[in-house]
Amino acid sequence: MPQLAVIPWIGLSRFVVLGGVAWGGMSAVFAQNSGAVTHPTEKLIQGFCLDCHDDGIRKGKFSLEGLDARNPATNPAIWEKVLRKLDHRQMPPIADERPDAETYKRVVAELERSLDLAATAAPNPGRTDTFRRLNRTEYQNAVRDLLALEIDATTLLPNDEPSHGFDNVTVGNLSPTLLDRYVSAAQKIARLAIGTPRKVPGGDTFRVRADLTQEDRIAGLPPGTRGGTLIPYVFPQDGDYEIQIRLQRDRNEQVEGLRKPHEVEVLIDRERVGLFMVKPTGSDKNAEGVDAHLKFRVPVKAGARDVGVTFIKNPSALIETERLPFLARFNMHRHPRTAPALFQVTITGPFDAKGPGESESRRAIFGDAKPLVETATVAEQDARAREILTPLIRRAYRRPVTEDDLRKPLQFFREARDENGFEAGIEGALTAILVSPRFLIRVEEDPVGLAAGSVYRVSDLELASRMAFFIWSSLPDDELIAAAVRGDLRQPKLLEAQVRRMLADGRSGSLVTNFASQWLYLRKLEAATPDLRLFPDFDDNLRQALRQETELFFESILREDRSVTDLLSADYTFLNERLAKHYGIPHIYGPRFRRVSFAGEPDRPRGGLLRHGSILTVTSYATRTSPTIRGHWVLENIVGEPPPPPPPDIPTLEDNTVSSFLPMRARLAAHRANPVCASCHDVIDPVGFSLENFDAVGRWRSAEGGQPVDASGGLADGSTFVGVAALERALLQRPEHFAGALTEKLLIYALGRGVEPFDAPAIRQIVRRASAEDFRFSALILGIVTSTPFQMRKTP
């Protein structure tokens, strides 16, 4: 089907860099080669590779013997691998004889040229799964966009298991438990969205993390307050709600830090609705009653509100101490709370419900039209239901609505309506939509009549869904569906306009909270618990601040459309007081984050990702840094050339075998004395060594265990250097490698499948074009949206 193989991005005016024509001449040169070993690739393979990679030795179970080096396109899987190893100068090994720089360059260019040429002539987009279930994050966002309802899907659905580093890859499965949870979730959401009355009041309990220090103001709560939490909560109906508060206890059941009276304040949407006094226990030490009275009812209007529970800050909270006070205060033995802290908030209701009120979700469902009069006939009700459901189904199913789509929801509507009235009917229909596989499962169907192995363009609506789930982790909006229906997405200019509109939209924040948080391992922070004795200052406040720094930083690259190389080389970052104190940066006060520039400071300790405490913490052990984990992290995520997984039955580094007083470097050196370990660790560890100036929670250090830190390291290409700044420079020597690594991660995330060798030409294409635009973030996103694997699909 040649007409299907047309590359969709050819028409993009700013992107005319590569095409069949530009390479035609060289192709002819290529064809002339024959006879003696004159072809540069052939020469290099024979001269430098076959000693180890022939059929006899097959080092690394990899042989190049007998392969046609002149026509790499005949075996792209092998030659892409060769190309990568050569391009990253990883082969031949550093210790062996290597080709000169010019030969490397020439062969890499030659291999790229012929592999890309073949891919252009016969694109292979690979095959995404036909059925892909919405994962938990996508489900939550879809409900938000469909019903204007913020839910916490983590309480409704189980975790998605990640593969290839992302949790949207293995989403074809549907276990009974999962289906059961989807059904329950749909019922809960539909009821909440409509504001249906319940027979008994409902309730939710929110707990604050036990290691949250509550000595200072928490972001989002008013100045003059201390500690507590802010809970976004959807009140299902107008009515009275009971709010009950419990304070944090120590292990002796005493309220921690309660040495004098404190005031507890409750706010809804920043308005005070309750103020209570808590007092220390008397001589009986009976702490049961201390917070028993923190329970009251308050009338609340339906809809999404912010419930704040906090303490009025006592002006005399200053601690006088000879020592530097701990920043973390949550531990009764080492650094106890000096003031009481919040443990949990329970919201129960509605009591004495006054009706569904005017919630955002009701407006999204019923629109602004006048409600049906009670005397409406059945026919009038049916017509109205149709009017309400059609746009919802269009958004939920991500395509124009057919009569068949309406049939079943309308049936659910009628059944529930006959029993409990019009709104119950809408709730019934909504539940049916939310459990429908047409909503829950993204389906990409092969066109009828294509032979096996055919390549075709995905339909316009499928493309719209791909774009929305990539850039927004959510449903396409009405405008995108309309654009798809009009055929706009086939026109490069209009497609680009849609991508830019989507990037400018707030929903693209999911590229930060969903993509970047997985790419950079930020999700691991939640479980990071550095050893309390060694790092007594680590609390949840710091954990959240570390995460926020990286998210805000990545977001600045996205929103300002900066070069992605700034992710490594930026001279600014985002700090609040807690994090600035952790980093030892003065003059930053309060819980609010702000941009802090280090421009013109050659020795700046902060800036790009490799200097972020978040990443440095999740790549450390609880007690010490791990140059191996850090090195691996850099190779996997920044260089894009991860070492192979360790062979089975390899023991981990026993701290006991080498004196634990030695610096980490010396201990790892003992370990690399083993040649089996050394083959990989010689590549991995030196990368991590160059980050040794950062301790296991990301603080700067110049000495470790009384000895000066040795931050000398190196990369697999043989370069050696000292410290993080030099590592950044070395990594950006070839910015296309970093851009390629990031593109690969973005592509996995965008397609929901692992990247294969046949995707390499598309990735090179994206990177080459982005390079012409200084690797702007939008250039990578646009490159992916217009790439072969994103636009096309292959039949099985």
Added chain:
Amino acid sequence: MIITKKALPRRTFLRGMGASLALPLLDAMIPAATAASATAALPVKRLGYIFMPMGCDIGRWTPGGTDGKLGELSPILKSLESVKSHVTAITNLELRTAYPGSHATSNAAFLSAAKAKHTESSDYYLGTTADQIAAQQIGHATQLPSLELSMDMLQTTGQCDNGYACVYQNNLSWSSPTTPLPSEAHPRIVFERLFGEGGSLAERRAALRKRASLLDWITEDIASLRRNLGPADRAKVAEYLDTVREVERRIQKAEADVAKNNLPADLDRPLGVPASYADHARLMFDLQVLAMQGDITRITTFQLARETSNRTYVAETGVADPHHPLSHHGNDPEKVARMAKINAFHVSLFAYFLERLKATPEGNGTLLDHSLLLYGSGIGNPNVHDHTNLPVLVAGGAAGGMKGGRHIRYKEPTPLANLHLSLLDKVGVKLDRFGDSSGKMDEIFQPLSV
């Protein structure tokens, strides 16, 4: 053979025979046309573990009886009078693995009989606990493999006891040596895990019917996906349909259960946490009864309070001292007497639980008949953190051959693990060893003698 609908309860039958015999289950004891599972012949199938913190005054605990029979109930055990025939006291059990003596290891070793790795970091290591071994082997038959409950609404962090990580002190149940299972103390959250929204019988039925009709729709809708698919994708659709059918099967089972099981007609969801400890604890026991009654789970653990708890029980006992300092009484007789009041109060909650189980019919017997419950502490004498001569009770019913009303005294200190091994054995989990066990304790299951 005369077929009759009237089945003979096994105990009545034996009493009638007036013999001291272990009889095989006779056909006649199973009613003709009903399922075996609904009769008194139902074997024991539940295990419950109730943990009492910080030992007790063993002098006021140890009941009378030297000839194997449970004699006069001691001051602490007095409240068990009404269920005495279902209770066996076991004297002179020990937890060697809890040494060197501490509060953290008392809690940690109680169900694991394992030595806790001495660490405060996340490299903690204990052992799979008895309840979780049971849950992993027989828990799949029910909706929840096990249920972990406690009374303390918070989890401590940071440093806990004598350099042991807090997880040892907080968690009774461990599903692997490195996986402590958090427990839940909030009655509403427990209820929702067990019953979802709850409601009246009719409402629960209606809710199930609603789910069933939604699943019908999903089935129909998935089938509509099978339009133009290759073999691999068609297999996927078939897999989806199997999934839906499995969920439908579960709903049908639940619907059948609504009719069959003897849960009360109205399941009202508790909203908050009762203000008094006693009310809260009884509510937690009620939830366990409901969970067993509805056969939602067969394995429960319940921590009445954490080790080192400084709770006071003024309203319940009149004692104003916090429990932990009181337990280090320095042998001051007045303090010991006050502590014993707290011990007696905790036991009275267990008595309440047993009475509830005994009052709830199941098959031709009661829930208690088909349960085995272990009540005890990981500390003997709290004054010195001693883990010998532990206060331990076993309660249960005749269906498991459990012979109540006995007092078994061991001459030599005997591992608590032996008891764990025997209890596991009774629910069909066959192990040769558990923790530091040195054998089984089948004495408590000796045949009934009249």
